[in-house]
Amino acid sequence: MTVNTTTWFEAQKRIRNVSSGCKEMKGLKDGFCNRRSCQAELVGNPQFYMSDHETATDGRLYYCEPCAIEFNKVDDRFRLTRRCTAEAS
Numbered sequence: 001m002t003v004n005t006t007t008w009f010e011a012q013k014r015i016r017n018v019s020s021g022c023k024e025m026k027g028l029k030d031g032f033c034n035r036r037s038c039q040a041e042l043v044g045n046p047q048f049y050m051s052d053h054e055t056a057t058d059g060r061l062y063y064c065e066p067c068a069i070e071f072n073k074v075d076d077r078f079r080l081t082r083r084c085t086a087e088a089s
Contacts, residue, residue: 009059029087033064040064048084062087 010028017026023039025031030043048068049060063071068084075082 007059013059013061027061027063029060029062031062033067034061035063035067038064038067040067047087049087050083050085 013027014024017024022036023032026036026039027034029047029049032039032041042062042064046065048063048065050063050071051060063084068086071084072082074080
């Protein structure tokens, strides 16, 4: 018996990705970096996440390490709470 573990958030994110011309797994764990201009492969690499700012689901959007570092640099510069958190391995 196969169990579908895809959450509502993940399913909706995949639909949004495909409809906007992005990779289906963009922004999802073990998929691709959520930054449209990056979309680096995440599987096998350090992954960072932030809460989804597009919906009220508290879903996680995943980013590669270089993009997460850039987000956090901006947050530090403006003395904001860092948005990106390292995913526990």
